[in-house]
Amino acid sequence: MLYFDSISLRRGHKLLFRDASMTVQSGHKVGITGANGCGKTSLFALVQGKIEEDAGSFRIEKNNTIAHVEQETPALPTPAIEYTMQGDAELTRLQQQLEQAEHADDGIRAAELHERLAAIDGYSAHARAARLLHGLGFAVGSETRPVASFSGGWRMRLNLAHALMCRSDLLLLDEPTNHLDLEAVVWLEKWIQNYRGALLLISHDRDFLDHCVNRIAHIEHEQINLYTGNYSDFERLRAEKLALQQASFEKQQKQVAHMTSFINRFKAKATKASQAQSRIKALERMQMIAPAHVDSPFSFNFKHPGLIPNPLLRLNKAAAGYGDTTILHDLSFSLLPGERIGLLGPNGEGKSTLIKLMAGALLPQTGNRDEAKELAIGYFAQHQLEQLHGELSPLQHLMMLNENLSEKEARQFLGGFDFRGDMALAPVAPFSGGEKARLVLAMIVYQQPNLLLLDEPTNHLDMEMRHALSLALQSFEGAMVLVSHDRHLLRTVCDSLMLVSAGSVAPFKGDLDEYAAWLLQQRSAGDEKKTNTDRPSGKEIRRQKSEQRKALQPLRNKVKKLEKELESLHAKKTMLDTQLADPSLYANPSSDNIKSLSIDQRQTEQALQQCEEAWLTASEELEDAGSI
Numbered sequence: 102m103l104y105f106d107s108i109s110l111r112r113g114h115k116l117l118f119r120d121a122s123m124t125v126q127s128g129h130k131v132g133i134t135g136a137n138g139c140g141k142t143s144l145f146a147l148v149q150g151k152i153e154e155d156a157g158s159f160r161i162e163k164n165n166t167i168a169h170v171e172q173e174t175p176a177l178p179t180p181a182i183e184y185t186m187q188g189d190a191e192l193t194r195l196q197q198q199l200e201q202a203e204h205a206d207d208g209i210r211a212a213e214l215h216e217r218l219a220a221i222d223g224y225s226a227h228a229r230a231a232r233l234l235h236g237l238g239f240a241v242g243s244e245t246r247p248v249a250s251f252s253g254g255w256r257m258r259l260n261l262a263h264a265l266m267c268r269s270d271l272l273l274l275d276e277p278t279n280h281l282d283l284e285a286v287v288w289l290e291k292w293i294q295n296y297r298g299a300l301l302l303i304s305h306d307r308d309f310l311d312h313c314v315n316r317i318a319h320i321e322h323e324q325i326n327l328y329t330g331n332y333s334d335f336e337r338l339r340a341e342k343l344a345l346q347q348a349s350f351e352k353q354q355k356q357v358a359h360m361t362s363f364i365n366r367f368k369a370k371a372t373k374a375s376q377a378q379s380r381i382k383a384l385e386r387m388q389m390i391a392p393a394h395v396d397s398p399f400s401f402n403f404k405h406p407g408l409i410p411n412p413l414l415r416l417n418k419a420a421a422g423y424g425d426t427t428i429l430h431d432l433s434f435s436l437l438p439g440e441r442i443g444l445l446g447p448n449g450e451g452k453s454t455l456i457k458l459m460a461g462a463l464l465p466q467t468g469n470r471d472e473a474k475e476l477a478i479g480y481f482a483q484h485q486l487e488q489l490h491g492e493l494s495p496l497q498h499l500m501m502l503n504e505n506l507s508e509k510e511a512r513q514f515l516g517g518f519d520f521r522g523d524m525a526l527a528p529v530a531p532f533s534g535g536e537k538a539r540l541v542l543a544m545i546v547y548q549q550p551n552l553l554l555l556d557e558p559t560n561h562l563d564m565e566m567r568h569a570l571s572l573a574l575q576s577f578e579g580a581m582v583l584v585s586h587d588r589h590l591l592r593t594v595c596d597s598l599m600l601v602s603a604g605s606v607a608p609f610k611g612d613l614d615e616y617a618a619w620l621l622q623q624r625s626a627g628d629e630k631k632t633n634t635d636r637p638s639g640k641e642i643r644r645q646k647s648e649q650r651k652a653l654q655p656l657r658n659k660v661k662k663l664e665k666e667l668e669s670l671h672a673k674k675t676m677l678d679t680q681l682a683d684p685s686l687y688a689n690p691s692s693d694n695i696k697s698l699s700i701d702q703r704q705t706e707q708a709l710q711q712c713e714e715a716w717l718t719a720s721e722e723l724e725d726a727g728s729i
Contacts, residue, residue: 102126102165102271102299103148105325108157112143120157121325123318127270130293130300132310132332135320136398137535137563141303144320145169145273148301161271166190168269170277172713173671174256176249176664181239181259184248185230188266192223221268233262236288237281238448253660253720254280254448265292272296275303279560282448283586283613284620305564307332308588399569401517401543403577406551409438410473413552413580414459419468421451421458427466428454430604436552440580443595445609445616452584452601456482456556459582479550481558483718486537491530491711495520495540498529502547518543519566531707534561534714542570551579559587588613656722663716670709677702 103125110117117140125131133141146152147159149167168188177184187193195218202210218224234244237258248259257280264272278286290312293300304310310317310332317328317335328335412435422428428451436442436459444452457463458470460480489498499511515525518539529537538561545553553574559567567590574581574594585591591598591613598609598616609616680686681698 102129102162104158104160106158106160108147108154108159110140110143110147110152111155112140116323117143118320118323118325122157123325123327125271125299125301127299128297129316130296130314131302131316131318131327132314132335133301133303133318133320134305134310134332134335134564136565137533139320141320142275145275145301145303148271148273165270166267167271167273168264168267169273170257170264170275171260173667174248174260178247178249180245181234181248181251182227182230182244184259185233185244185262185266186226188263189221189226189268191221191268192218192226195221195223226266230262230266233265234259236285236292237262238285253717256720258285261289270298272298272300274300276305277302278304278306278309278586281586283445283588283617284447286586287617287620305559305562305567306587306589307564307567397565397569398519399517399566401514401546401569402573403546403579404549406477406549406579408475409551409579410475412437413473413476415469415471416458416465417469417471419458419465419470421454421463421465423454428604429458429601429606432458432468432606434606436580436582438551438580439578441594441596442580442582443591443598444582444584444601445598446601447620450601451604453482453556455601455606456480456554456582456584460554476552477548477550478552478554479545479548480554481541481545482556483560484722485541486534486561487715487718489529489537489540492528494526494528495543496525498540498544499547502544514547515543530711533710535563535566537714538562539566546573553577553579553581553583555581556584557586558583559585559590656719659719660716663712663719666712667709667716670705670712674702674705674709677705 105121105123107120107122109119109121133144135141143152147154148161149169153159179187195214199211199214199218202214222229231244235241239255239258248256251259261277264274277289281289286306286309290309293302293313300314302310302314304313312331314331315329317330317332319326319328319335319339328338330338414436416432416434419432420427420430421432432455444455446452454463458465460478460482461470461472462480462482464470493501495515496508496511499515500506500508512521512525515521520540520543529540532540538558542558558570562570567587571590571593574590581594583591583595598611598613599606600609600616611619677698681695681702686695686698
């Protein structure tokens with residue numbers, strides 16, 4: 102199906118990989134892994150025909166249908182289910198032709214089209230699209246809402262449903278779980294397992310890769326190495342390969358000794374609870390895969406936070422929400438030293454709201470939030486990436502935290518987060534989302550908090566940085582509350598789980614596998630209840646929606662403003678790309694026009710990336726507030 106024969110690929114002056122050869126056949130499900138910037142997305146662009154190889158030969162069999170997830174969704178008036186069905190291009194074409202034939206009263210042509218629709222299972226397409234939307238978390242009844250009425254994160258789910266609707270031979274998925282809750286991730290895993298075509302999947306979620314792929318194409322050192330098996334198999338095989346190198350082996354032994362010591366200490370305290378045993382198994386597995394990460398560019402840890410008060414924070418009959426809308430009710434619990442809590446619950450139930458309440462970023466509507474005098478919070482949330490000063494460098498950001506910090510000490514610390522050389526001195530404005538997330542984490546680590554509140558800290562991080570973060574969190578001696586759809590991170594750093602659901606927060610006694618089963622059970626029960634339970638009166642619904650709209654209007658305005666800016670930047674980029682693709686421009690290579698257009702293109706791409714990240718963050722905030 103796909104044939105890569107000694108290909109080399111560049112982006113600008115940077116060589117991504119060279120002499121890469123591999124074949125992808127139907128049924129092959131290939132995970133594309135490697136550090137950010139190594140060429141994973143460029144490989145997708147090559148397969149889609151957006152760019153060409155610089156050397157070698159790439160070939161794809163004719164008449165293969167490729168499905169991929171669009172990165173943007175215009176504010177369409179089209180109903181969600183109709184937009185999803187449009188992902189099947191042949192179905193859409195046949196329906197249009199059938200309408201024309203019936204309008205022309207052409208019975209023979211109409212019969213032919215009906216026969217073809219039956220052959221492609223077109224008459225069940227509406228039900229198939231509804232199942233896709235339901236599986237990805239859309240509520241029953243929401244499929245008739247226009248696309249424009251959904252917030253950014255839910256539009257990304259619509260794009261995913263649109264791609265899955267396509268009866269494709271090859272499916273390209275680039276970080277499909279970024280906007281999904283755990284329930285939707287579990288559903289998507291099952292869908293992919295039943296998919297009969299070939300799959301190329303970019304993901305930094307190792308559990309998701311383990312459940313979805315049977316091959317790993319790993320990009321490193323300007324090469325693509327193909328491994329048979331899932332991500333765990335790849336880690337083991339790569340670990341065996343690296344362990345043969347003496348220098349790497351010595352570093353590996355230190356890491357394994359550290360992890361063994363941690364596991365032994367944890368075992369001494371562990372009960373027989375399923376969650377505790379699940380974590381022990383996960384840590385033991387991490388010990389086995391440690392050698393696969395001996396050449397990681399990241400090396401950092403949390404220093405002892407000093408005084409850790411008991412309790413650090415107490416909520417007493419607290420309620421939290423936005424405006425007049427209350428999301429969480431009657432919260433009463435204390436955070437104690439050494440607690441490591443993973444928050445579970447579907448999107449929109451209030452996990453981020455609870456984190457904001459504990460961080461002090463959101464005041465309780467009723468009740469009290471009492472913090473210890475010595476409390477030092479390290480709070481990570483996606484909006485903090487926006488709060489970085491674009492004109493300042495990582496070095497300047499760190500030195501703002503401590504005016505007595507020397508440049509040498511700051512550089513040494515930042516090196517553990519792979520901010521080295523000129524990168525430590527460069528303005529952060531053009532940094533990628535992953536680089537900005539690393540800088541925010543570096544600043545949190547430097548401040549030695551005694552309470553960590555982490556809301557989806559791994560969204561932009563590559564596999565190596567996720568691994569380094571999990572190692573650092575294991576040795577953190579304060580308390581921690583974590584929201585993440587990365588099950589591997591939850592398993593390896595959390596001792597207990599709490600469920601945020603139906604406006605309340607309560608301990609969850611099972612492990613993550615039991616939680617996944619609970620989610621599916623709750624969804625089935627919820628669907629049945631929705632069909633049998635009396636709904637509120639129309640007047641009450643209108644009143645609630647009116648109040649919610651007023652409270653959320655500033656966020657809505659921000660999202661709309663960013664959407665307009667995105668459209669403008671995309672139009673400008675398209676114009677510049679067209680101009681730079683014109684052969685006549687290069688008739689005079691010394692022309693200043695080429696340089697001017699290239700600079701303008703680069704600046705536009707940087708502005709577009711920043712605007713996209715700001716739009717995603719604002720959309721997620723709107724989503725957390727209940728606008729879905």
